[in-house]
Structures are given as structure tokens and as C-alpha cells.
Amino acid sequence: MVDAISRTTVENECDVLVVGAGPAGIAAALTLVASGKDVLVIDKATFPRDKCCGDGLTTGALRMLEMLGFDPNTIDNYKICTDVVLRSPSGREIELQLPNSEKDAATTGQFAAIAPRIELDNALVRHARSRGVRVVENCAFVGVVRQNKSQITVNTESTSVFKEINAKYLVAADGMWSPVRKSLGASTASYLGEWHAFRQYVGNVTGPAAEKLFVWFDKDLLPGYAWSFPLPNSRANVGFGILRGANYSVQDMKSLWVELLARPHIVDALGKDASLEGRHTAWPIPARVTSAKLSAGRALFIGDAVCAADTMTGEGIGQALLTGVLAGEAIISSPNYDQTKISASYEKKIKHEFFADHRMSFTLGKILASSRSTRAALRLAGATDWTRRNFVRWMFEDEPRAAIFTPRRWHRKFLKRDGAFN
Ligand SMILES: Cc1cc2nc3c(=O)[nH]c(=O)nc-3n(C[C@H](O)[C@H](O)[C@H](O)COP(=O)(O)OP(=O)(O)OC[C@H]3O[C@@H](n4cnc5c(N)ncnc54)[C@H](O)[C@@H]3O)c2cc1C
Numbered sequence: 001m002v003d004a005i006s007r008t009t010v011e012n013e014c015d016v017l018v019v020g021a022g023p024a025g026i027a028a029a030l031t032l033v034a035s036g037k038d039v040l041v042i043d044k045a046t047f048p049r050d051k052c053c054g055d056g057l058t059t060g061a062l063r064m065l066e067m068l069g070f071d072p073n074t075i076d077n078y079k080i081c082t083d084v085v086l087r088s089p090s091g092r093e094i095e096l097q098l099p100n101s102e103k104d105a106a107t108t109g110q111f112a113a114i115a116p117r118i119e120l121d122n123a124l125v126r127h128a129r130s131r132g133v134r135v136v137e138n139c140a141f142v143g144v145v146r147q148n149k150s151q152i153t154v155n156t157e158s159t160s161v162f163k164e165i166n167a168k169y170l171v172a173a174d175g176m177w178s179p180v181r182k183s184l185g186a187s188t189a190s191y192l193g194e195w196h197a198f199r200q201y202v203g204n205v206t207g208p209a210a211e212k213l214f215v216w217f218d219k220d221l222l223p224g225y226a227w228s229f230p231l232p233n234s235r236a237n238v239g240f241g242i243l244r245g246a247n248y249s250v251q252d253m254k255s256l257w258v259e260l261l262a263r264p265h266i267v268d269a270l271g272k273d274a275s276l277e278g279r280h281t282a283w284p285i286p287a288r289v290t291s292a293k294l295s296a297g298r299a300l301f302i303g304d305a306v307c308a309a310d311t312m313t314g315e316g317i318g319q320a321l322l323t324g325v326l327a328g329e330a331i332i333s334s335p336n337y338d339q340t341k342i343s344a345s346y347e348k349k350i351k352h353e354f355f356a357d358h359r360m361s362f363t364l365g366k367i368l369a370s371s372r373s374t375r376a377a378l379r380l381a382g383a384t385d386w387t388r389r390n391f392v393r394w395m396f397e398d399e400p401r402a403a404i405f406t407p408r409r410w411h412r413k414f415l416k417r418d419g420a421f422n
Pocket residue numbers: 019020021022023024025042043044045051052053054055056057058061139140141142173174175176179196197198199239282283284285302303304305309314315316317318320
């Protein structure tokens with residue numbers, strides 16, 4: 001009884017402290033709170049806060065959100081997407097269709113959706129609070145003060161709340177630059193991420209991009225690409241990503257953006273009256289989970305903080321959610337918070353879920369680096385009804401990308417499952 005009272009009154013004590021309330025941190029918090037842990041999430045931002053992102057949710061990400069009990073109807077500008085157009089470096093366009101329950105009664109559920117991050121992340125924070133997670137905004141992690149066999153203490157900076165927080169375990173979900181990783185000496189000097197991506201919202205979209213998702217594999221961008229992801233009310237999230245060390249430097253991106261938007265196929269897709277909204281933003285994408293440090297002392301790294309984004313496409317929301325769940329499960333697996341057991345369990349889970357797919361994406365990324373092989377791959381994808389139907393499901397992670405090489409993940413309904421939220 002005394003324990004219960006002191007726990008609820010001493011606010012800077014918790015079982016698990018999660019730094020960062022993005023998708024990774026919220027997934028970890030939801031997983032932990034579901035098993036009765038006292039979880040505190042801190043974020044330096046005040047929500048709703050934007051995050052530079054394409055806002056695209058793959059089938060994998062949607063399945064994770066569903067598993068976490070999230071309701072997409074809590075997002076005003078949520079858009080389910082079924083029509084995909086891929087443009088080959090040769091200029092040929094291939095139209096692909098994700099299963100669409102409105103057109104085909106045999107399928108149900110969602111396979112791809114777009115959710116503006118300013119809304120998605122805010123809705124996730126609200127969802128976590130409704131499940132009993134304490135989320136403290138405007139509270140920045142400053143550094144790890146000390147740790148011993150049973151506790152880790154961190155310093156925070158905040159206008160309203162505690163300075164020092166004691167936790168039995170720490171989960172770092174603090175993004176690409178991860179101040180927690182840095183504070184623990186686990187960062188790689190001068191690491192800038194594998195990808196760098198640039199995005200801006202566009203309004204008054206009157207072309208086909210108002211409804212269809214476009215991916216443009218322009219020759220000069222390879223192995224990068226440009227995209228337009230449709231949003232409600234004739235808007236779209238438009239952007240492009242480049243691989244560091246390829247044709248363009250990060251410094252080239254601003255002028256390239258102006259030139260890209262004037263390319264005839266992009267004007268055709270958006271419509272000639274499309275107008276740029278607000279300001280553009282750019283941010284790195286870390287995608288090297290196989291060589292990243294997964295833990296340090298009593299801390300586990302997740303999401304962008306563990307470089308979990310897909311190395312071929314740069315998508316990282318589904319991966320952030322999954323690493324969050326795995327970290328939560330690893331902590332739950334040791335009731336007395338044994339550091340050796342938790343680190344080992346997390347490492348095993350990350351290897352199991354990510355390594356084969358990372359290697360597969362890396363190999364596919366090499367194929368996309370050449371204009372000739374990208375053309376050949378897209379020609380193959382568009383060859384028959386069967387390839388069109390299944391390529392697009394595989395591309396949107398209906399199944400893990402390397403499932404074909406990992407027989408443990410085979411199942412009878414391969415590429416035939418319903419979508420999420422059915
Ligand atoms: C231009 C661009 C387009 C992208 N498009 C897509 C896409 O379409 N689909 C997709 O799946 N992925 C996409 N990604 C990748 C995706 O955005 C990231 O992989 C994903 O956001 C990672 O989530 P996270 O929770 O790990 O980190 P984040 O979402 O970055 O969250 C980190 C949180 O930590 C907080 N934080 C940081 N420092 C501190 C501190 N000191 N104290 C407290 N809190 C702190 C931040 O405020 C933030 O809320 C894109 C990335 C970019 C750059």
C-alpha cells in the first residue's frame with residue numbers, strides 16, 4: 001500500500017523512462033504499460049509538433065498501429081490510398097492497384113495510407129495517455145547523470161517539471177541525432193545518415209496526384225526517387241530523397257527542388273495550378289540497423305535512434321513502431337530488469353525481425369542505383385496482372401521484404417492477407 005502511494009506521488013520515479021514521443025517511443029510505452037509498467041515519456045517538443053516526413057504508412061506500419069489499438073479515425077486528414085503510379089527512368093509509367101475493398105468485395109482492410117505527421121504523432125500521444133502512459137511535453141533530455149545495477153538517472157530541462165528522473169530502464173526514441181545515444185558515448189562521430197530527404201506540402205492539386213500515389217525514378221535521382229503522396233482536400237505531400245554520396249549533395253537539394261517541380265511529368269501529375277504551402281523541410285534518414293549499437297548500459301535504442309529505416313526506400317515509421325514493441329517486450333521479459341538479459345533479448349529480436357530484410361533491401365537498393373536495372377525491374381513488375389498485383393503488395397510490405405528467403409515466415413496466406421483495420 002505504502003509502495004503504491006509513493007509511486008504515484010513521486011513523479012520523477014518510474015519503471016521505464018522513454019525519451020521521445022514519436023512513433024517509436026509511443027509504441028514502446030504502449031507495450032510496457034499494457035503489462036503493468038509505470039511508464040514516463042518525455043519529449044522536448046510540445047504536441048502537436050510536425051516531423052519532416054513523407055507521411056506514408058505501409059501495410060506493415062498500418063498492421064503495427066492496429067495491433068497497438070490505435071484508431072486512424074482520430075486523424076482528420078487521413079487518406080487511404082490504393083492507386084499507385086511508378087515512373088521508370090525511361091519515362092514509362094506503370095499503374096498498380098493495391099487491393100481495394102470498394103472495387104473488390106473479396107478484399108478488406110487498408111494496405112497504404114497517408115497521415116500528416118503533425119496529426120499522426122499527436123493522435124498517438126493522446127492514445128498513449130488514454131492507456132495510462134504519462135507523457136510530459138516540453139521536457140528535454142539533457143544527459144545521463146549516473147547508472148548502477150538497478151537504476152538509471154537522467155537530467156532534464158523543462159519549464160514545468162522535474163530536473164532529475166530515476167528509472168529502472170531507459171528507452172531512447174529520440175530520433176536521428178539521439179542525444180541519449182550521444183550522452184552514453186554510443187554515437188558514431190560524423191555520422192549523418194544514409195539518406196537525406198526533402199519534403200513540402202502542395203495545395204490545389206488538380207492532376208491525378210490528388211488521388212494517386214506517385215513514385216518517380218528519375219534517372220539523375222537514382223538510387224533515390226521523388227514522390228507525391230495524396231492527402232484530402234486536393235493536397236499532397238511531395239518530396240525527394242537522395243542517397244548520400246550519389247549524384248547530388250545535400251547542398252544541391254534546394255535548387256534541385258525548384259527544377260524538379262518544373263519537370264513536365266511532375267507538373268502533369270500535380271496539375272499546373274498546384275501551389276507550394278508553408279516552407280520546405282529536409283532531414284536525414286538513418287538506415288543501417290545491422291551495424292548500429294542496439295543498447296548501452298541500462299538503455300535500449302529504438303526507431304531512428306537505432307537507424308532502423310529501410311535502406312532501399314528510407315521509410316521508417318513501421319520500423320520505428322516495431323523496434324518500440326520489441327524493446328518493450330525485451331524489458332518485460334526480465335521482471336527484475338536484468339541488464340544482460342534485456343540487452344540480449346532485444347538484440348535477438350532485432351536480428352530476427354530486421355537483419356534479413358535489411359540485407360534484401362540493400363541488395364535491391366544496388367539494383368535501383370542503375371537506370372538500366374531499374375527500368376528492367378519496373379518492366380517486370382508491370383508485365384502481367386499477377387506481377388502488377390503482387391509487386392505492389394510486396395513493395396508496400398504486405399509481407400516482410402525478405403520473407404521469400406526466410407522460410408520461418410512463410411504461411412498459407414502469403415500475399416493474400418486482408419489489410420489492416422478491416
Ligand atoms: C523527408 C522524409 C520523408 C520520410 N518519409 C517517410 C514515409 O513516407 N514513410 C515512412 O515510413 N517513413 C518516412 N520517413 C522516415 C520517418 O520519418 C522516420 O523513420 C520516423 O519518424 C522515425 O520515428 P522515431 O519515433 O524513431 O523518431 P522521431 O519521429 O524523429 O521522434 C523523435 C522524438 O524525439 C524527440 N526528442 C529529440 N531530442 C530530444 C530530447 N533531447 N529530449 C526529449 N525528446 C527529444 C523529438 O522531439 C521527437 O518527438 C521519412 C523521413 C524523412 C526525413
